[in-house]
Amino acid sequence: MNGWILAATVGLGGGGAAALWGVTTGSPGRRVIAQNLTTSAVCPALLLLSQGYGRPAYVDLALLMALLGPVGTLVFARLLADDLADERPSAWGLTWAAAGLAAAVVIALCVAGGPGRAMVKLLVIGALLIGGNVIASRALAGGFREVRGG
Amino acid sequence: MSDAVITVSLLLVAGCATAAVVQRDPARQALVLSVLGAVLAVLFTVLQAPDAGLSQLAVGSALTPLLIMLCVRKVRRRGRTKDGAR
Amino acid sequence: MNTAMHVLPYLVAVYVFLTGCYGLATSRNLIHAVGCLAVCQSATYVLLLAVGYRDGATAPVFSDIEPGSRPVVDPVVQALTLTDIVVGATVTALLLALVLQIAKRHGTVDPDELRELRG
Amino acid sequence: MTRRTAPRAVLLALAELLAWWAALALLWLVLITSVDTLERIVGASCAAVGALLARAGRRAVTWR
Amino acid sequence: MNRLRLWLLAVGGAGLAALLVAACLDLPAFGGRWHPYGDRAVQASLDRHIANTIASVNFDQRAYDTLGEISILFAAVLGCVVLLREARDEHRAPPEPAEVARPVRRYALLVLPVALVTGLYVIAHGQLSPGGGFQGGVVAATALHLLYLGADYGALERVRPLGVYEASDSLAVCAYLVLGLAGVLAGTAFLANTLLPYGTFNTLSSGGTVPLLNAAVGMEVASAVVVLLAHFLDQAVEIEEEHGS
Structure with missing residues (x-):
């Protein structure tokens, strides 16, 4: 059995279920954080699946997820700014944990994949994912304070 | 074992769809639709359809939430000015 | 491949479609x-791609594998799903534009209130 | 010569555009799998478009 | 009245569910080997040196259907433009500049060109790796709106001349049509992929007219999404009711 796909399944099951539970219950701040962490749960799973299926072409999916996931969170952070104004949701512990998970997955794949153009692409995706995750958390924690939702 | 990942993805999609329908507030529904988009992209990858997965990621992660949230903001702002103006 | 797996994807597609229809019928907010x-439409994507799947096969994209070296899934349903997703997004945008017009003209987005507002 | 077309400002603008173009061309080379002449030409033009947009975006934001 | 409606929905839903489940049980097993159309589509795609069979199905074997797709797209955008125009009793207030946290703005200005180049990469390699005109167009359009997310709507309006995007939207659809008519002029069928040589497999110039159709659809989807979001942003951010009207 392919270990990569097993790891992706476990990551998906755990991360996906936690994100779904987080986004359906709790305060608006907690829901937006759950939406932000969905990107950090799904993108490493896509990378693992790409390695597990032996298809380097699937890495483009993870690249697009790493690029557009944080943009989706910025949309919610900006347009829900007045709802989140009083709450200033910030879960920096979760953010750094998700960033650590993403870094671990990218390093493991780089080691497995060996040096070359594919490894540079993986590092670019990892950088985009972790940078986007941190910036989205920063935006949620009060990045759009003076924006009157406009 | 690749069936396990298909089953997990299918169950996640079913859960996200139920959550999206049960959630009556449009702003919060947009959040759940964004998560549904991401999980659908994973299901398409697992069903070996990367093109459809890319399409779902491009549309579902940023475009649809932005459209819905702008619509919610316009309707909510109209409600506020209407009460204010009356 | 146990027998439950033979029919599970189709049942999930049917379940998602019926859930979407239930939400559509009992909704009290047009944006909702x-x-x-959109949930109903995603059910059609799941059904289309489940029909095209083949056990142990990979995607019919030969940029990184030799053609014919591995069994491939059905590309025709994937082409349908691909364009369906993008057109679905623009149709959603058109519907939201209609909802904005209704909110502007009738001052409400609740379908039940609309029915009582005789012109 | 107005402030914007003073040689120094033009030089700065060109330097910025060139820097963005080089970075984006490098990104293009990382993204593609096989490299041949047509890929380089398409990559160079896409990087140029990206560099122009990057500079226009930066000036649009700080210009306010 | 509400109870009757719910009751009707329950009965109708149950009947539909029963029929659908019965149909599902009758479908061939999930993961079966019998895909007659798929095998022929893959063969036709390989004959024309197109590595991504889905792009071959979309832009070569069923190019006429994709013409229908982009006309639906064009009509939907046209509908939105007509619906969301500024009414008589509304005025357009200039968008007030918004203060955004410095790291978020720097991230937006950094990812803006990266996302645009990634979108163009996805369009250009449509007939090789996963991707194509549809996905790449949406990514490029979303990249442009990072300016609104990272700064304010005024900044986006300065960078995005709307007339240009409306013109490029219709220009792209016309380009798709002209490429199709070129087939007729050359003596073969409309949108037939017999004009250009098929080139070497798995290179950017392979696949005859598929890359050109791909680029046309990419341009069309990108400008359609920009025009769409422009009118929604105008409604949500700029256009206000006349008070006391």
């Missing part, structure tokens, strides 16, 4: 109804 319609 447009979201439920």
Whole structure:
């Protein structure tokens, strides 16, 4: 059995279920954080699946997820700014944990994949994912304070 | 074992769809639709359809939430000015 | 491949479609109804791609593998799903534009209130 | 010569555009799998478009 | 009245569910080997040196259907433009500049060109790796709106001349049509992929007219999404009711 796909399944099951539970219950701040962490749960799973299926072409999916996931969170952070104004949701512990998970997955794949153009692409995706995750958390924690939702 | 990942993805999609329908507030529904988009992209990858997965990621992660949230903001702002103006 | 797996994807597609229809029928906010319609559409993507799947096969994209070296899934349903997703997004945008017009003209987005507002 | 077309400002603008173009061309080379002449030409033009947009975006934001 | 409606929905839903489940049980097993159309589509795609069979199905074997797709797209955008125009009793207030946290703005200005180049990469390699005109167009359009997310709507309006995007939207659809008519002029069928040589497999110039159709659809989807979001942003951010009207 392919270990990569097993790891992706476990990551998906755990991360996906936690994100779904987080986004359906709790305060608006907690829901937006759950939406932000969905990107950090799904993108490493896509990378693992790409390695597990032996298809380097699937890495483009993870690249697009790493690029557009944080943009989706910025949309919610900006347009829900007045709802989140009083709450200033910030879960920096979760953010750094998700960033650590993403870094671990990218390093493991780089080691497995060996040096070359594919490894540079993986590092670019990892950088985009972790940078986007941190910036989205920063935006949620009060990045759009003076924006009157406009 | 690749069936396990298909089953997990299918169950996640079913859960996200139920959550999206049960959630009556449009702003919060947009959040759940964004998560549904991401999980659908994973299901398409697992069903070996990367093109459809890319399409779902491009549309579902940023475009649809932005459209819905702008619509919610316009309707909510109209409600506020209407009460204010009356 | 146990027998439950033979029919599970189709049943999930049917379940998601019926859930979307239920949400659409009982919605009290037109923006919420447009979201439920998007859920119904995603059910059609799941059904289309489940029909095209082949056990142990990979995607029919030969940029990184030799053609014919591995069994491939059905590309025709994937082409349908691909364009369906993008057109679905623009149709959702058109419906939201209609909802904005209704909110502007009738001052409400609740379908039940609309029915009582005789012109 | 107005402030914007003073040689120094033009030089700065060109330097910025060139820097963005080089970075984006490098990104293009990382993204593609096989490299041949047509890929380089398409990559160079896409990087140029990206560099122009990057500079226009930066000036649009700080210009306010 | 509401109870009757719910009751009707329950009965109708149950009947539909029963029929659908019965149909599902009758479908061939999930993961079966019998895909007659798929095998022929893959063969036709390989004959024309197109590595991504889905792009071959979309832009070569069923190019006429994709013409229908982009006309639906064009009509939907046209509908939105007509619906969301500024009414008589509304005025357009200039968008007030918004203060955004410095790291978020720097991230937006950094990812803006990266996302645009990634979108163009996805369009250009449509007939090789996963991707194509549809996905790449949406990514490029979303990249442009990072300016609104990272700064304010005024900044986006300065960078995005709307007339240009409306013109490029219709220009792209016309380009798709002209490429199709070129087939007729050359003596073969409309949108037939017999004009250009098929080139070497798995290179950017392979696949005859598929890359050109791909680029046309990419341009069309990108400008359609920009025009769409422009009118929604105008409604949500700029256009206000006349008070006391």
